[in-house]
Amino acid sequence: MNWVGLIWIIAAQADWRAEADRLKALGDAAGALVVIEKRPQSSALEDEAGFLLATMGRRAKAIARFRSAIRMSPLNSSAHYHLGVALWLEGNRVEAVQALSVATKRSPTNTEYWERLAVAAQEMGDRSRALEAYRRVLTLKPACLECRNSLSFLLTDQGQAAQGQAEALRVLRIDAKNLAALSNLGFAYLQQNELEKAIEVYRKGLQIAPDSAVMHYNLGLSFKQKDELEGAKRHLTRALELDSQLVEGHYTLGIVHWQNGEFQQAAVQFELAAGKSPDYADAWAMLGTVLRQQGEVVRAKQALQEAIRLRPEDPGPYSQLGQLLRTTGDFEGSAKYLAEAAVKKAAKESKQKEMFDRSSMARPKVIR
Amino acid sequence: MSGRRGFLKSVCRTAAVFTFDQLVRGQELPVSFVNVAREAGLREKTVFGGEKKNRYLVETTGCGVAFYDYDHDGWLDLFIVNGSRFQTAFPAGPPTNRLYKNNRDGTFTDVTVKAGLAHHGWGQGVCVGDYDNDGFDDLFVSYWGENKLYRNRGNGTFEDVSRKAGITTGGGKIPRWNTGCAFVDYNRDGLLDLFVANYIDFDLKTVPVPENGTCKYKGLPVACGPPGLTGAKNILFRNNGDGTFRDVSKEAGILNTPGTYGLGVLVADFDNDGWPDIYVANDSTSSALYKNNQDGTFTEIGIEAGVAYSADGKAQAGMGVSTADYDGDGLLDIVKTNFAGDTSSLYRNLGNNVFEDRTFQAGLGRNTRFLGWGAAFLDFDNDGLPDILLANGHVYPEVGSTDTEAGYKQRKVLYRNVGDGKFADVSTAAGPGIAEAVSARGLAVGDFDNDGDLDVVVNTMNDVPQLLRCDNRTGRKWLQVKLVGTVSNRSAIGARVVCISGGRRQINEVRSGGSYLSQSDLRLHFGLDQESHADLEIHWPNGKQQRLADVAANQALKIVEPED
Numbered sequence: 019m020n021w022v023g024l025i026w027i028i029a030a031q032a033d034w035r036a037e038a039d040r041l042k043a044l045g046d047a048a049g050a051l052v053v054i055e056k057r058p059q060s061s062a063l064e065d066e067a068g069f070l071l072a073t074m075g076r077r078a079k080a081i082a083r084f085r086s087a088i089r090m091s092p093l094n095s096s097a098h099y100h101l102g103v104a105l106w107l108e109g110n111r112v113e114a115v116q117a118l119s120v121a122t123k124r125s126p127t128n129t130e131y132w133e134r135l136a137v138a139a140q141e142m143g144d145r146s147r148a149l150e151a152y153r154r155v156l157t158l159k160p161a162c163l164e165c166r167n168s169l170s171f172l173l174t175d176q177g178q179a180a181q182g183q184a185e186a187l188r189v190l191r192i193d194a195k196n197l198a199a200l201s202n203l204g205f206a207y208l209q210q211n212e213l214e215k216a217i218e219v220y221r222k223g224l225q226i227a228p229d230s231a232v233m234h235y236n237l238g239l240s241f242k243q244k245d246e247l248e249g250a251k252r253h254l255t256r257a258l259e260l261d262s263q264l265v266e267g268h269y270t271l272g273i274v275h276w277q278n279g280e281f282q283q284a285a286v287q288f289e290l291a292a293g294k295s296p297d298y299a300d301a302w303a304m305l306g307t308v309l310r311q312q313g314e315v316v317r318a319k320q321a322l323q324e325a326i327r328l329r330p331e332d333p334g335p336y337s338q339l340g341q342l343l344r345t346t347g348d349f350e351g352s353a354k355y356l357a358e359a360a361v362k363k364a365a366k367e368s369k370q371k372e373m374f375d376r377s378s379m380a381r382p383k384v385i386r
Numbered sequence: 387m388s389g390r391r392g393f394l395k396s397v398c399r400t401a402a403v404f405t406f407d408q409l410v411r412g413q414e415l416p417v418s419f420v421n422v423a424r425e426a427g428l429r430e431k432t433v434f435g436g437e438k439k440n441r442y443l444v445e446t447t448g449c450g451v452a453f454y455d456y457d458h459d460g461w462l463d464l465f466i467v468n469g470s471r472f473q474t475a476f477p478a479g480p481p482t483n484r485l486y487k488n489n490r491d492g493t494f495t496d497v498t499v500k501a502g503l504a505h506h507g508w509g510q511g512v513c514v515g516d517y518d519n520d521g522f523d524d525l526f527v528s529y530w531g532e533n534k535l536y537r538n539r540g541n542g543t544f545e546d547v548s549r550k551a552g553i554t555t556g557g558g559k560i561p562r563w564n565t566g567c568a569f570v571d572y573n574r575d576g577l578l579d580l581f582v583a584n585y586i587d588f589d590l591k592t593v594p595v596p597e598n599g600t601c602k603y604k605g606l607p608v609a610c611g612p613p614g615l616t617g618a619k620n621i622l623f624r625n626n627g628d629g630t631f632r633d634v635s636k637e638a639g640i641l642n643t644p645g646t647y648g649l650g651v652l653v654a655d656f657d658n659d660g661w662p663d664i665y666v667a668n669d670s671t672s673s674a675l676y677k678n679n680q681d682g683t684f685t686e687i688g689i690e691a692g693v694a695y696s697a698d699g700k701a702q703a704g705m706g707v708s709t710a711d712y713d714g715d716g717l718l719d720i721v722k723t724n725f726a727g728d729t730s731s732l733y734r735n736l737g738n739n740v741f742e743d744r745t746f747q748a749g750l751g752r753n754t755r756f757l758g759w760g761a762a763f764l765d766f767d768n769d770g771l772p773d774i775l776l777a778n779g780h781v782y783p784e785v786g787s788t789d790t791e792a793g794y795k796q797r798k799v800l801y802r803n804v805g806d807g808k809f810a811d812v813s814t815a816a817g818p819g820i821a822e823a824v825s826a827r828g829l830a831v832g833d834f835d836n837d838g839d840l841d842v843v844v845n846t847m848n849d850v851p852q853l854l855r856c857d858n859r860t861g862r863k864w865l866q867v868k869l870v871g872t873v874s875n876r877s878a879i880g881a882r883v884v885c886i887s888g889g890r891r892q893i894n895e896v897r898s899g900g901s902y903l904s905q906s907d908l909r910l911h912f913g914l915d916q917e918s919h920a921d922l923e924i925h926w927p928n929g930k931q932q933r934l935a936d937v938a939a940n941q942a943l944k945i946v947e948p949e950d
């Protein structure tokens with residue numbers, strides 16, 4: 019090839035590249051795709067075509083192009099990454115995490131890939147992979163406070179509350195008013211039974227954001243853990259005033275009323291929780307419990323039956339329903355439910371064979 | 387605004403701001419519990435597992451304690467069960483159980499060696515009863531390992547008759563983990579039989595350890611179990627009447643229930659049919675109520691009776707148990723301690739083997755941060771209403787001490803019965819003995835100084851026991867009843883006394899075992915408030931009834947069963 023030919027090719031290349039970029043900038047993904055489709059196939063262009071298809075909402079075709087890009091060059095980390103994102107959006111989460119994981123291997127210094135993998139793994143419940151990913155992100159981008167907050171939450175959630183606390187404190191040293199870090203710090207203190215410290219942290223959070231429903235909820239929960247029920251009521255009520263969709267707030271407030279022997283108020287809160295979140299089995303079970311204790315047989319029965327429908331493996335509502343029917347003279351029905359409770363209990367206990375964790379506590383909410 | 391209206395408004399405002407408990411707390415309680423253990427001469431530490439951390443669950447559960455008048459001088463002596471520790475040399479000699487003789491002046495003398503009771507091992511529970519009807523109450527101590535039955539010779543010494551009596555539980559591949567115990571004449575033949583709860587089939591060689599990383603509590607690696615380990619089976623020994631016992635667990639129906647994590651044992655006639663039933667607080671699973679079928683067998687009815695689960699139908703980690711008729715309806719109710727993050731349970735007896743969980747209505751739902759062990763109904767202020775005392779402490783020393791009350795060492799909780807089926811938490815007003823934080827386990831009740839109010843002894847983890855003297859300034863009257871069986875068993879265990887005074891009927895029964903692996907005074911105590919006299923009805927275990935009218939208050943009364 020002579021110099022003229024080479025210059026022509028470069029010019030032509032620059033032409034189509036510029037044209038495609040221009041169209042993309044105008045938001046004309048279809049036009050950009052047409053330009054790209056005219057070029058000879060390559061892994062990079064297949065990846066780009068897939069990306070354009072994805073932005074047009076044609077995810078299935080996009081996925082096919084990403085796969086094609088990977089076939090052409092398995093080392094194309096961008097194609098793996100885009101494939102992972104597209105699969106995630108399609109709901110194929112297992113393969114998505116695999117693809118994102120490959121992307122991070124192919125391009126181990128790309129923070130975006132690690133961050134996306136961390137979020138995906140966290141949402142998948144793959145905590146150890148998420149932890150590792152966040153640690154890598156922070157090695158590459160130590161100033162990412164959001165990433166450190168996520169790491170803090172994960173560590174605490176995984177039972178490493180002291181480390182979670184340390185990470186939250188690192189964020190707060192840089193940004194003392196970081197609400198997410200304060201909520202994570204409170205969570206870490208709660209997990210370590212340091213209730214006074216958790217309360218102090220959540221109070222600080224409320225000084226920064228007095229109308230934060232989450233902070234009020236967490237403070238209410240901390241007071242509840244400390245058996246300071248009046249404080250718990252006050253803050254849970256305020257949380258619900260600020261965010262009436264906080265169904266856990268209704269549930270927890272119901273529990274606090276119940277602890278205090280205020281069954282009517284407890285029933286109202288459980289009913290609200292179950293009404294706003296009809297799949298909330300715990301709320302139905304507790305509604306059944308307090309209604310039974312108030313002697314409201316018919317409504318209690320309905321609530322307990324709903325709890326059983328939602329979570330048939332839980333022995334609690336069966337035994338309660340058994341007791342309830344016994345008091346109404348329905349001995350046959352009572353025996354049936356009590357027998358079922360015993361069966362469910364045995365099944366639950368056999369599943370517990372490998373579980374040794376005796377921790378049990380309500381979880382605070384975190385700010386992301 | 388008139389003065390009266392202003393006053394009413396301020397009262398209303400107060401009522402809106404303060405809770406009932408807060409108002410009660412604000413009042414001075416005319417009763418105070420003071421820990422006098424050191425002055426009384428109780429200086430030996432109970433040794434049980436590691437002080438900072440433990441590898442095995444068997445190092446965490448602690449042991450019981452007994453108020454026990456072993457020499458029948460009318461003054462309560464003390465028996466403190468002791469434990470052990472792994473991989474430790476004991477240069478001053480291994481820890482042993484302790485018998486302290488009451489010197490009748492507020493002090494005690496350690497007579498363990500002289501009495502022949504020095505024994506080292508992983509001691510668990512203690513219960514008392516005159517199994518051979520010779521007039522001297524004998525002593526049973528349960529172990530992780532071989533149990534011990536000590537026959538009281540009546541001269542201040544004991545004979546180890548464990549093997550001869552046939553109550554040892556060895557012979558299996560692994561040692562049994564025996565826990566709560568109680569002497570009970572379940573077949574009403576006048577001979578005391580023996581019920582022993584069992585916790586876990588626990589094999590040191592196979593049990594997982596914290597280093598495996600699977601056993602955690604709030605993120606801390608801790609001793610594994612009981613979930614994940616195999617529950618053990620309870621045992622019923624029938625008294626043959628010749629100094630020996632026979633294991634009748636199978637034929638009596640005790641083995642019909644699956645192995646459970648049994649701890650506290652409570653014997654009482656819950657259905658008022660004259661036959662003793664047995665309630666067992668199980669850890670991490672449903673608790674059990676063995677109904678006496680009056681034919682030598684039992685049927686487990688815990689779930690049907692409503693005493694197996696919490697109010698919301700969940701299994702709990704039951705530890706200690708006690709009973710009393712707290713609402714005065716003539717039926718014995720139950721209180722049970724549970725794990726931290728849960729409440730204690732109060733089961734109201736409705737009759738016909740039906741109970742109702744009244745924890746939250748009664749005011750016991752407000753405390754969830756304590757991990758409860760010893761439990762007792764006791765009328766500490768002699769007002770004729772049974773109150774509740776709970777001894778607390780965390781299972782895991784690893785939780786350390788936090789700035790909350792949920793650390794390893796915890797204070798006790800005292801609920802005062804205020805009538806109408808409600809209790810008020812008066813813990814913070816009940817004196818330093820209640821407020822002092824220890825890692826408590828067993829708890830027993832009895833009037834060791836014979837001053838007419840009920841004192842308390844608490845066994846602890848790696849600490850000296852607490853002897854909580856009750857200093858009662860109420861001036862209220864009382865009556866103490868010591869029963870002696872003749873046709874029935876000599877200890878009169880199972881006898882029920884109805885005390886009628888000022889229009890109030892109180893009931894209680896002579897009871898072996900109870901609380902958390904402990905033994906309270908075999909004498910019955912009734913608070914009479916301001917009444918100077920009471921009528922007594924005694925229902926002896928063999929079915930006979932006896933009435934005593936117009937008994938004067940403020941005395942310890944000994945009543946012998948009529949033989950005709």
